[in-house]
Every structure is written in C-alpha cells, then in structure tokens.
Amino acid sequence: MELAFSDEDLAFREEVRTFVADNLPADIAESVRRGRAIDKLDIQRWQRILFDRGWAAPAWPVEYGGPGWDATKRYIFDEVMSEFDTPETIPFGTLMVGPLIYTFGNQAQKDRFLPKILTGEEWWCQGYSEPGSGSDLASLQTKAVRDGEHYVVNGTKTWNSSAHVADWVFCLVRTSNEGKQQEGISFLLIDMTTPGIDPKPIISIDGAHHLNMTYYTDVRVPVENRIGEENKGWTYAKFLLGHERNSIAEVGLSKQRVRRLRKIAGEEQFGGGSLADDATYAGRIANVEISLTALEYLNLRFLAEEAAGRPIGPEVSMLKIKGTEIRQKLTELTIEALGYYAMPFEPEQLTDRWNEPPIGPDHAAAQMPQYLFSRAATIYGGSNEIQRNIIAKMVLGL
Amino acid sequence: MDFSLSEEQQLLKDSVQRFVREEYELEARRKLVASDIGYSEEHWAKMAELGWLALSLPEEYGGIGGGPVDTMVLMEELGRGLVVEPYLTSVVIGGGFLMAAGSKEQKTELLPKLAAGELKLAFAYAERQSRFDLNDVECTAEASAEGGGDSYKISGHKGVVFHAASADKIIVSARTSGGSRDADGITLFLIDNNADGLSRRDYPTVDGLRASELEMDGVAGTPLGQVGGGAALMDTVVGQAIAAICAEAVGCMDVLQETTNEYLKTRVQFGVPLSKFQVLQHRMVDMFMECEQARSMTYMVNLKVDEADKVEREKAISAAKVQIGNSGRYVGQQSVQLHGGMGMTDELHVGHYFKRLTMIDTMFGNKDHHLKRYADL
Amino acid sequence: MDMNFHPEDLAFRDEVRKFIGENLPNDLREKVRRGLHLGKEDFEFWQKKLNDRGWFAPHWPIELGGVAWSSTQHYLFQNEQVEANCPSVMPFGVRMVAPVIFTYGTDEQKQRFLPPILDSSVWWCQGYSEPGSGSDLASLQTKAVRDGDHYVINGTKTWTTLAQHADWIFCLVRTSSDGKPQEGISFLLIDMKSPGIEVTPIITIDGSHEVNSVFFTDVRVPLKNLIGEENKGWTYAKFLLLFERSNSLTGGLKQQLHRLKTVAAAELSGGAALRDDSAFAARVADYEVQLRTYDALELRTLGKTEPGAEASYLKILGTDLQQLASELTLQAVSYYGNPSIRDALVYGYNEPSIGPEYAAPAAPQYFNYRKTAIYAGSNEIQRNILSKAVLGM
Ligand SMILES: Cc1cc2nc3c(=O)[nH]c(=O)nc-3n(C[C@H](O)[C@H](O)[C@H](O)COP(=O)(O)OP(=O)(O)OC[C@H]3O[C@@H](n4cnc5c(N)ncnc54)[C@H](O)[C@@H]3O)c2cc1C
Numbered sequence A: 001m002e003l004a005f006s007d008e009d010l011a012f013r014e015e016v017r018t019f020v021a022d023n024l025p026a027d028i029a030e031s032v033r034r035g036r037a038i039d040k041l042d043i044q045r046w047q048r049i050l051f052d053r054g055w056a057a058p059a060w061p062v063e064y065g066g067p068g069w070d071a072t073k074r075y076i077f078d079e080v081m082s083e084f085d086t087p088e089t090i091p092f093g094t095l096m097v098g099p100l101i102y103t104f105g106n107q108a109q110k111d112r113f114l115p116k117i118l119t120g121e122e123w124w125c126q127g128y129s130e131p132g133s134g135s136d137l138a139s140l141q142t143k144a145v146r147d148g149e150h151y152v153v154n155g156t157k158t159w160n161s162s163a164h165v166a167d168w169v170f171c172l173v174r175t176s177n178e179g180k181q182q183e184g185i186s187f188l189l190i191d192m193t194t195p196g197i198d199p200k201p202i203i204s205i206d207g208a209h210h211l212n213m214t215y216y217t218d219v220r221v222p223v224e225n226r227i228g229e230e231n232k233g234w235t236y237a238k239f240l241l242g243h244e245r246n247s248i249a250e251v252g253l254s255k256q257r258v259r260r261l262r263k264i265a266g267e268e269q270f271g272g273g274s275l276a277d278d279a280t281y282a283g284r285i286a287n288v289e290i291s292l293t294a295l296e297y298l299n300l301r302f303l304a305e306e307a308a309g310r311p312i313g314p315e316v317s318m319l320k321i322k323g324t325e326i327r328q329k330l331t332e333l334t335i336e337a338l339g340y341y342a343m344p345f346e347p348e349q350l351t352d353r354w355n356e357p358p359i360g361p362d363h364a365a366a367q368m369p370q371y372l373f374s375r376a377a378t379i380y381g382g383s384n385e386i387q388r389n390i391i392a393k394m395v396l397g398l
Numbered sequence B: 001m002d003f004s005l006s007e008e009q010q011l012l013k014d015s016v017q018r019f020v021r022e023e024y025e026l027e028a029r030r031k032l033v034a035s036d037i038g039y040s041e042e043h044w045a046k047m048a049e050l051g052w053l054a055l056s057l058p059e060e061y062g063g064i065g066g067g068p069v070d071t072m073v074l075m076e077e078l079g080r081g082l083v084v085e086p087y088l089t090s091v092v093i094g095g096g097f098l099m100a101a102g103s104k105e106q107k108t109e110l111l112p113k114l115a116a117g118e119l120k121l122a123f124a125y126a127e128r129q130s131r132f133d134l135n136d137v138e139c140t141a142e143a144s145a146e147g148g149g150d151s152y153k154i155s156g157h158k159g160v161v162f163h164a165a166s167a168d169k170i171i172v173s174a175r176t177s178g179g180s181r182d183a184d185g186i187t188l189f190l191i192d193n194n195a196d197g198l199s200r201r202d203y204p205t206v207d208g209l210r211a212s213e214l215e216m217d218g219v220a221g222t223p224l225g226q227v228g229g230g231a232a233l234m235d236t237v238v239g240q241a242i243a244a245i246c247a248e249a250v251g252c253m254d255v256l257q258e259t260t261n262e263y264l265k266t267r268v269q270f271g272v273p274l275s276k277f278q279v280l281q282h283r284m285v286d287m288f289m290e291c292e293q294a295r296s297m298t299y300m301v302n303l304k305v306d307e308a309d310k311v312e313r314e315k316a317i318s319a320a321k322v323q324i325g326n327s328g329r330y331v332g333q334q335s336v337q338l339h340g341g342m343g344m345t346d347e348l349h350v351g352h353y354f355k356r357l358t359m360i361d362t363m364f365g366n367k368d369h370h371l372k373r374y375a376d377l
Numbered sequence C: 001m002d003m004n005f006h007p008e009d010l011a012f013r014d015e016v017r018k019f020i021g022e023n024l025p026n027d028l029r030e031k032v033r034r035g036l037h038l039g040k041e042d043f044e045f046w047q048k049k050l051n052d053r054g055w056f057a058p059h060w061p062i063e064l065g066g067v068a069w070s071s072t073q074h075y076l077f078q079n080e081q082v083e084a085n086c087p088s089v090m091p092f093g094v095r096m097v098a099p100v101i102f103t104y105g106t107d108e109q110k111q112r113f114l115p116p117i118l119d120s121s122v123w124w125c126q127g128y129s130e131p132g133s134g135s136d137l138a139s140l141q142t143k144a145v146r147d148g149d150h151y152v153i154n155g156t157k158t159w160t161t162l163a164q165h166a167d168w169i170f171c172l173v174r175t176s177s178d179g180k181p182q183e184g185i186s187f188l189l190i191d192m193k194s195p196g197i198e199v200t201p202i203i204t205i206d207g208s209h210e211v212n213s214v215f216f217t218d219v220r221v222p223l224k225n226l227i228g229e230e231n232k233g234w235t236y237a238k239f240l241l242l243f244e245r246s247n248s249l250t251g252g253l254k255q256q257l258h259r260l261k262t263v264a265a266a267e268l269s270g271g272a273a274l275r276d277d278s279a280f281a282a283r284v285a286d287y288e289v290q291l292r293t294y295d296a297l298e299l300r301t302l303g304k305t306e307p308g309a310e311a312s313y314l315k316i317l318g319t320d321l322q323q324l325a326s327e328l329t330l331q332a333v334s335y336y337g338n339p340s341i342r343d344a345l346v347y348g349y350n351e352p353s354i355g356p357e358y359a360a361p362a363a364p365q366y367f368n369y370r371k372t373a374i375y376a377g378s379n380e381i382q383r384n385i386l387s388k389a390v391l392g393m
C-alpha cells in the first residue's frame, strides 16, 4: 500500500495546473464562480481550448483522439480542474455516447461522429426516459418500425437535458415486443433537425430551462444510424451506464464546492465575526468534508483496482449514492450560509440578460437554484433507491 | 497509488485469521474475559512467537521494522476476533512512545523485551477533569534529589488506564511546569507497576477489557523523552494509536455486517426470509457503505499517520476518527436492531462487537471531539 | 384549542405531588434517580402505596377499582410520578392482562384474577413471542390440545420479561391449524407453578437478567382459564397490544433529560462544564426540542378514547428519544462509561464509585435501551402499520 504519486505524476499535475491557469478564460471562470448559467458557446470555447491541447476527452484511447492517460493521471486531471473555476463537463458527448460509439459503432459511425464530439462542435442529448418509463427503463414504448432503409420513430421521450440546444440525440427505442422487454430495444442516433422531432421545455424547480419533453412523430432515421445490432440496444445502454465510473463520484466537483462554501462562510457576518468561525457551522462543514474525504479514498480504491486491471463490480454504485448525497448537503449548507440572501429568487440574474447590480453578495443569486436543482442528483442516473437495490442484490446477495 | 497488500502482509493477515479461528471462538473469549487476569499469557507468548509483538518495532532492537500499514493489517484481524490481549497498549502505544522518545538505554533495555513478550506496558493519560484533552493534566512530577536529576516523584490521579494491572511498566503523563491545560510543561514518565506510592483499583470494562484507577503519591518515575515536551509526543503516538483502532473498528464492523447479512437470509418471518423486505435490504446497503467508507478512511489514515506536515497529518487522524465513530455507531446499532431479540442477547457475538465499537468511539476522543479538532485545524 | 391545563388539573397535580412527597421513601427515590437496580419488593412497595390511595389502576372501570379521571389527569398522574422518581408500575398485570380480563373475561375470572392484581399479590408475565415467531407473531406454534376439562400445552415461549418473578403468565397458544394462522390462536391464563413449566434466564447485552425462555412440557391448564372463545385469542391480543403501545413515555423522557443535564453540568470539558460546550449543548437542545414535539403529539392524542394509529408513531418517536437520551448520557460520561462493575448498580454498594457516581448506569442503560425499538412491535413493524393503516399503502 502506498499513496505517493510518482515524480512523473507530480510533474504532470504541474503541467495541467499551469495550462489551466494560463488558458481558462477569465470571463468563464467568473461565471462559474458566481454560479451563472454557462451557455453553449462558452462551453464550446473551453472545450476547444482543451481539444487543442489534446485533453478534451481524458478517458478516450489515443487512437480516437484521447490522451491515453492511466487512472492516476485522469484522477489528477479531475483534481486540478476542480482547483480552478472550470465549467462542469457536459457528459452526453465525451463521457457517454462517444465511448459507446468507439466501443460498439462501425468505422463509418466512428469517422462521422467522434471528431465533432471531441471538438464540441456537435452537442448531444440523451433520450432514454419516457413518461411511463423512469426507473423501470426497460418498459419504454417509443417505437421504431423498419421502412426500407429507415426506421420510423413514434413516441415521447422526457426529462431530456439540453435537448433544446442539442444537435443529436442518442435514443433507446422499441423495435420488438417479443420475449423479455430488454430484448426488444435498439440504440439509435438521431439528428435533432429531422422533421417530426419537437422538444418542449420543462421548467424545473430552480426556474430554469434544462429539461425537455421531446415528441417524435413519424421521424425517419436512416438504418445506418443504429448502433450495433437491432434489439441489442439494452446491452449497449448498460455498458454506458457502467462507463466512466470514476467520474460518478464527482469528487473534484464537490471539492470545488467545498472551497466555494468556505469562502462564502468566511464572508458572511455572524455575531460580529464570520460564519466560518461559528463552532456549530464549522462543525457541519467539517462533517461534509470528512464524508468527502471518505468518498475520495473509496474512489481511489476503485481507481487502483482498475489500474491493476481488476474488474470493478456493482459496488461502484456506492460512489453514486455518496457522491450525490454530499453534493446535496453542500448546496444545503450554502443556502444556510447565505441566510436571508438565499431568498431573493430571480433566476434571470443568472443569465447574461441581467445588467443590474446583484441583490446581496454577487455569489448569492445562484445558490438557491443550485440547491433546488441538486435535488435531481439523487433521482437521475439511476435513482439512489435503485442503486441501493443494485447493491443489495448484486453485492450483498439479498 | 496502490491499496493492495504485499505478500508478507497477506501472510500476516492469514496467520492472524488462523489464530482468531483457533483461539477466539466466542466461548473461549468469554472464559478469558471472565478469568482472573482477563486475557491469556499463552496467547501473549504465541503472539510474541509469531512475531506480531515485534512487527512494528525497529530491527536494531529485536523488531521487524514494519510500518503503520502492517499494524493496520494486524489490528483489523484482532478486531475481527475481539482479541483482548493488551497489544494496543503495550506495542502500539508503549512501543510507540519508546521508539519516538526513548533514550538509547531505555530502548536497549525495553524494546527487545517488548518484542519477546517479556514486557507489557500501559499508558495513563486520562484524569477526572480532562475529558479528551490530552494536555489537561493535573498530575504533578517534581524532580527528586535521590535519583541525581533523572528521577521524579509523581503524584495525582489517573483514570480508566487500560491494562494497567497486567503491565510491568506504566507510562504516565504529568506536569513538570505550566498551568493545568497548557501544552507546555507536560512530561511523560515510566513508572514501575509495583512502585512505592502507587495504588491501583482494577476493574473489568464494558467491552471485555481490564482497566484501573491509579492513585499516585510520590511515585518514582524516569522521564521518557524531553522534560516538558510530552504534548507533542502524545500527539504523535496517540495519532498512531487512533490509526490502529480505526483498523480494529473496521474488523468489528465487517463481522457485524457479514453476520447480519447472513442472519437476514436465514431468519424467516411472514413466510419469507427477512432479506426479502426492501427496508431491511436498504438498511444493509447503508451498513455496507458505512463499512466501506470506514475502511477507506482507515487506509487513508494509516498511509498518512507518519506524514511530516502536521496539519495534514492531524486532519487525517481526526477525519478518520470521526468517520469510524459515525460508521461504528450505525453498524453497531443496526446490527442489533436487525437481529431483533437475538441481537439483545449476551449469548450472541453481535452485542460484544457493538459494545467494543461503542467504546472505540470514546477512546482518544469521540466524534464530537475530533470534529471540532478537525474544524479548528 | 387550548394548550393550558385547567385550574382543576393543576390542583390535581398538586394533590399527586403531595401524595408522592408523603409516601415515597428517600432510598427508593434515590435508587430510581440514580438508575440503580430495583428489586421485586421495590415495585411491590410502591404499587401497594398507590393501591392504598386507590390510584393503582386508574384506567380500570370505576366499579372494579378505576378512577373517573379525565385523560389529562391520567397524563399528569403518570408523568408526575416519573418526574418525581417513583418506580414505574409493572405493566403486565394492571395495564395488560387486566383490561383483557375485564373486557373479555367471565365474571368468575374477573373475581378471581383482578383483586390480586390490584393488591400486587400476584405477578404476571406475557407469553407471546416464540423462537420462530417474533414480528410474525401469528405464526406461533405452542400447542394447546383439549383433554377433558384441560388443555395440554407444549412449546416454547421466549423473551418473556420477568418470568422469573411471575406467578402467572398470559399466553397465546395454537388451538387450531385450520384456516388463517390468526384464526387458530387462543388466549390462556396459566399458573407458573403448574408442573411442566421451566424458566431459564436469557442474559442481555447490558449484563442483566430481564428476559427468559419458558418451556412448556405437557402443562395442564383448566379450560376455565381460557379467555373468551377458543380460536379468538388474536382479537384479544390485538386489543391488548394497543394498550401496550399507548403507554405515555413523556415523563420518562423528561426524567432522562433531567439526568442528562445533571451529568452535563457536572462533567468538565476544556476547563468548563460540558453543558457549555457548544456542540454538546446543541445536541442536548436538539433532544429537548424533539421531546417537546413528542409531548405535543401525545397531548394531541389525549382526547381520543381508543388509541389508534397514533400509538404507532408515538412508539417510534418515543423509543427513538429514549435511545438518544441514553446515548447522549453515555457520551457525556466519556471514559467513565467503560468501567463495568455489576454491583455498582445495586443500592447500598459500599465501595466508592469509579469515576462519578452517575457514570455506572450509563452504558448498561444505553445497551439495554436498544430493546425499545425491538419489543412491543419493532419500529419497522410500526412503520409497516402506519404505511398501511394511515397512508393507505
Ligand atoms: C434533472 C434531470 C435530468 C434528467 N436528464 C435526463 C436525460 O437527459 N435523459 C433521460 O433519458 N432521462 C433524464 N432524466 C430522467 C431520469 O433518468 C429519471 O427521472 C429517473 O430514471 C427516475 O425516473 P422517474 O422520474 O420516472 O421516477 P420513478 O421511476 O417514477 O421513481 C419515483 C421514485 O420512486 C423510487 N423508485 C422507483 N422504483 C423503485 C424501486 N424498485 N425500489 C425503490 N424505489 C423505487 C425512485 O427512486 C424515485 O424516488 C433526468 C431527470 C432529471 C430529474
């Protein structure tokens, strides 16, 4: 057992630090710090910077344009990104559909899709959930019927994050009603500009438009946009759910939030001093920080397993459960820190349409929306109840 | 970065497991706990023979030169067995003090005996008013003319001194200068268990161990380490002890988690095994996660306990102790709950692990204490 | 809505206080206050005092020895006693089997069994649980087979509290294996001196002897000891369970809080009293706030004639708080929770205490109180009941 990083790893850390310090645009960092909405153009701008350095997709193999890092380097990279006010990675392209395409796609699909995912030119969204199929995803009903060289897709997908700004959607559709539900599902890549696709906004409790309900009416999708075999889509989707497990704990992101929380608590007045000096409040931050340390070392243990070439089992669901609980706790502590100034609720303040001075401290406006939206973290990506079911069954044999 | 055990560590683990399997069946332990001295001299001799007592001691003094991770491996398995021999107090703490601060003579005299199982040590630090503050010391030590400057007379009271009765020598914290809660002015002393002026009141503890109240009235002691420099020394060694009991706690939690899992699968109520009820499944998952978090923190603290950066080290120690306190509480309480009436019986081993975990939280400061310490660092 | 007590209630409370002041001896009060072991004779003493005053069975029908109190007065009566460190009343006779007897028993049974319960000359215990039947009580297997004018009983009861002191046991036994399991159960009153009954102790994790296994081998019980109808025992048991769960815990919780505060005032931390430590003070305050919530809930349910689903949530919240208070007390005594000398819990123990006097009961009570979430219908089972009965799930 040992914890030390090699000299090479330490040099790498310095290299990433220097790079981010020199290249992260100040306006983007400022928006991230204040929790403002980062729009597509800004995210693309940052991804392009990373792409030019060869770092747009840390986990991708070299042959598809990745840097070919080992688990330790990827951990260090995440860690450094969290030291700065870098924007969160949008997962759908580089973390989700990209690996799926290079693992199961054909050469033409790789050539067509991967480069633009790397550069960030093409944005993706995920079309899995349906109004009647959430946790029980395999019951999905959106139909794809063969018609010559096309599938004709009809149905409704919901909770589609970023569908209103996405260029493409990766979809699970039903191609057969025979046998087990899981065995009649196919995986399609669909151009969002195809006639018959109609995303309608769903405004979430933070007052913002992240989510959409997407209606599909006689949408024609070329058969060549199907990944792998027909009716094997569930297998690919499962692969994807289990992919990039290291990132599901989001330790880096939570560390960034802890630092921000400490800063806010240091600036908030309390009984003539600062809130950070209040023993009870400081104890609560310490508590979350300790949980985060436990999560970090749990994550490192998985990384070390992976690095040693040992398979990682379903116990990795722990990372999702603990990671999201910690994130929620952090947002909760943050709004508590703000006291009254958590209450003014003008999501408009978070957009670039807002020109007035902030109400209260400039970091305040973002916190309540973040607290509210973070409630979703224990619901999406397989709810925490479902993750517990998985561990109970697959790990504990209950 | 690597969290796997070396081949030697794996062998060590196997050998402790064998010992526990052969010697520590619950009934055997019950007899030991009820016996006069509360542990077994044969076990102690065997632990010496197997090299465990020498494990963490330096090679030049008859030791094996192992590090915190080796101790961790050993302690975790001792925890699984609820082993009652005074390993922690003698080797981890007593040996720890000698290694960190013993004079050449003290090391030469005592460490080889410790390694050979011919010496047992105890550590007297708590006082009635001190709670978890190691520096809250009212026992006093005055230089005495007799010993030519190196001899002191110690007076005062020490409480809940684990394994004092079986120890040959006791390490005592006492004040050579300063006010009652000052960090400066505390000195550690070695005293003989049969020294004049020392009276002991021995008793069993809730977790199956033995402890004593010590009353000292001019007891002769020789300084261990620098006079007045005891506080820093205690920080170091108690930090190592905390890292070690975290491992012990993980061993206890693992047993509880495995036992409860097994029980839920076999206990039938309402025509089905209890394991079919989702509330109980999720409770088990939460227990499992507590164990894994505790294990992660135990690895972390044992990898950092010798870290040079003080803040980094102390934070690691307090963070681990908080996690162990929280996890141990949850796993212990829920194991009893999920066993129903059976969990309440003295006959089943569940209650004994639960009691040990409860007391581990108190040792060297409970979760509240370490949370505050962490926040203040 | 009115949360205040009426003047007549307050006058009643003073009357109770005066009675306690005049009748509770100091040594008994001390034992209770310090959480020491109480012997059978201690309970008996106090129960007899209460009975002399006509207050031992206040919730019984008046003609049988009850008192015409309002629910508020019942509440005050119970809680005043606890706050004044009176011994608790052993529930098995007066609170448990008696209501079953006066509700479902024959006149002969009432005449025979109720008076000795009132004067505490006969002690009862409860024989429901079996090794294979805990939460799923209806699956019980102890058999009662008719043989002339007797039942012959064979089987094992377990976790039977205070069976070692009991003269009689009220038992659920299986008289039929047809139909639903609930429909073949009968409710029998059994003399513990009957040949074929054997009681063996079960020691609990706190080291005390509170519960037992009770073995029945060809035990002959007269048919006249059957309550109500054969195979209807489940109905009577359910009736009784509601009483068991509706026991007010407020007084006991306040007493625990009081003890905790005493400890926190006496213990030192960083040179000051532990109660001034902000983290610990916050924990105690949090406990106290929850206790107030519990109390308010209990008061709200006072007016109700039949304890219903409220009994389930009061059981859950109340026992959570019992456990929490015992845990905080153990934390407060820190190192001195660990010394374990059984005799230190016996009144009159002559050695000086190890550490402070209040330390000795802290750990035993904490460990013992784990039981509260298990017995009388575990808290998981109470949640099942609530989700079904209240939430309609
Ligand atoms: C902010 C946000 C973004 C999202 N983005 C996307 C996206 O981009 N693309 C996409 O396809 N989907 C997306 N989702 C959908 C997400 O995957 C679903 O919300 C999730 O699968 C849960 O389904 P549901 O909402 O229908 O809840 P339900 O499945 O109806 O569950 C309701 C509650 O019941 C619990 N539950 C369900 N089954 C069980 C069980 N067997 N045992 C115990 N508890 C159970 C759940 O845990 C949950 O608490 C997003 C959701 C949110 C909130």
Ligand SMILES: Cc1cc2nc3c(=O)[nH]c(=O)nc-3n(C[C@H](O)[C@H](O)[C@H](O)COP(=O)(O)OP(=O)(O)OC[C@H]3O[C@@H](n4cnc5c(N)ncnc54)[C@H](O)[C@@H]3O)c2cc1C
Residues within 6 Å of the ligand: B267, B269, B270, B274, B277, B279, B280, B337, B338, B339, B340, B341, B342, B344, C125, C126, C127, C128, C129, C131, C133, C134, C135, C136, C158, C159, C160, C161, C162, C210, C211, C371, C374, C375, C376, C377, C378, C379, C380, C381, C384
């Ligand atoms: C100190 C003590 C005193 C007692 N005194 C008496 C007495 O005097 N007389 C008497 O008859 N009995 C007595 N009992 C027995 C008590 O009623 C039983 O312990 C209780 O009914 C639980 O049964 P069990 O112990 O068999 O646990 P089990 O029923 O085996 O339950 C084990 C665990 O599983 C949970 N569980 C069980 N079923 C479900 C479900 N459907 N859904 C979710 N969770 C579930 C339980 O909550 C518990 O956590 C006493 C018990 C104790 C501990």
